[in-house]
Amino acid sequence: xxxxxxxxxxxxxxxxxxxxxxxxxxxxxxxxxxxxxxxxxxxxxxxxxxxxxxxxxxxxxxxxxxxxxxxxxxxxxxxxxxxxxxxxxxxxxxxxxxxxxxxxxxxxxxxxxxxxxxxxxxxxxxxxxxxxxxxxxxxxxxxxxxxxxxxxx
Amino acid sequence: xxxxxxxxxxxxxxxxxxxxxxxxxxxxxxxxxxxxxxxxxxxxxxxxxxxxxxxxxxxxxxxxxxxxxxxxxxxxxxxxxxxxxxxxxxxxxxxxxxxxx
Numbered sequence: 001x002x003x004x005x006x007x008x009x010x011x012x013x014x015x016x017x018x019x020x021x022x023x024x025x026x027x028x029x030x031x032x033x034x035x036x037x038x039x040x041x042x043x044x045x046x047x048x049x050x051x052x053x054x055x056x057x058x059x060x061x062x063x064x065x066x067x068x069x070x071x072x073x074x075x076x077x078x079x080x081x082x083x084x085x086x087x088x089x090x091x092x093x094x095x096x097x098x099x100x101x102x103x104x105x106x107x108x109x110x111x112x113x114x115x116x117x118x119x120x121x122x123x124x125x126x127x128x129x130x131x132x133x134x135x136x137x138x139x140x141x142x143x144x145x146x147x148x149x150x151x152x153x
Numbered sequence: 154x155x156x157x158x159x160x161x162x163x164x165x166x167x168x169x170x171x172x173x174x175x176x177x178x179x180x181x182x183x184x185x186x187x188x189x190x191x192x193x194x195x196x197x198x199x200x201x202x203x204x205x206x207x208x209x210x211x212x213x214x215x216x217x218x219x220x221x222x223x224x225x226x227x228x229x230x231x232x233x234x235x236x237x238x239x240x241x242x243x244x245x246x247x248x249x250x251x252x253x254x
Contacts, residue, residue: 015176022206040206040237047208051175106182106217110209110245117244 003070003078005031013058013065013083015051021067022046028069029077032140041118042077042138048111049081049134055102057085057132076139084131091124156181158188163195170203173211182214186221195227202233211238212245219251230254 007028011017022043029042046067053065066082088094094101095116100109115122119136126132157168165188173181189197197218201207219229229251234242242248 015174015179018174018176019172037237043206044208044237044241047174047206051208051210055175106178106213108209108213108216108245110212114209114241114244 001072001074004073005071007069009067010064013054013061013063015054017065018047018050018054021050021065025067025069025079029071029140032071032075032077033142034140038138038140042079042136045115045118045122045136045138046079046081048115049136052111052134053081053083053085053132055107057083057087059086074139075142076137079136080133081136082131082133087128087130087132088124088126089128091126095124156184158184160188160192160194163192164198165189165192165194165196166198166200168200168203170205172206173204173214174206174208175210178210178214182217185218189218189221189225193225194222195225196230197222197227198230198232200232201235201238204235204238207238207241209241209245212241212247215242215247215251228252 009021009024011021025046026039026043029039050065054060063084067079069077069079071077093099095112097113098109100107112122115136119138121137123135124132155170159166167185167188169181171177199215199218215231222229231242231251232254234253
């Protein structure tokens with residue numbers, strides 16, 4: 001299926017950009033007229049993925065984070081967050097709730113758990129020393145669609 | 154992200170506002186911990202009424218403060234959680250660890 005709308009972002013892996021990244025993705029999704037809850041869910045999931053790039057992928061070194069977002073005609077949004085950092089040797093282990101490689105920094109180890117709870121699908125592709133791509137997918141049930149269903153009851 | 158701290162007796166009330174993420178958590182942690190140590194606090198109240206966003210970095214912050222207070226045999230109360238913040242806290246099971254008021 002071809003995307004009806006696409007955007008690409010590239011920015012420094014600085015923690016100051018975490019807010020920018022989640023806000024930019026949220027702004028892009030506004031064309032789907034999401035509910036406040038849907039927008040917050042996407043912002044939170046993107047924030048988790050971007051934080052992972054900065055804290056774990058690059059271990060606080062400054063490099064680039066890449067985000068692409070595609071919107072499809074069935075109101076699905078697919079967001080890819082990519083880094084070229086150290087990669088994950090064992091993705092399954094990394095995705096276990098409470099597992100973290102940075103406990104001394106008060107990391108809760110819940111980034112992936114939060115992403116999986118708030119998004120419809122989460123996929124992780126990673127190769128040690130080559131980087132990690134996290135793909136988040138969610139179908140936005142737009143307010144317009146909700147109104148049509150409710151008014152039929 | 155800003156925090157306004159009130160200390161009375163051995164109770165520290167931290168009024169958080171804005172966004173809590175990995176970036177803002179660092180400074181928040183420092184300010185809260187300084188106050189807790191200064192007051193030799195037995196109770197830490199984190200007020201979330203003005204918090205507009207929080208991800209799991211906020212969970213780490215709360216868990217870390219919980220551990221700090223436990224060392225002093227103190228307690229942590231989480232107050233005025235907006236619905237989206239409460240949702241993330243519950244995902245982490247924090248409602249079983251700290252009291253929500």
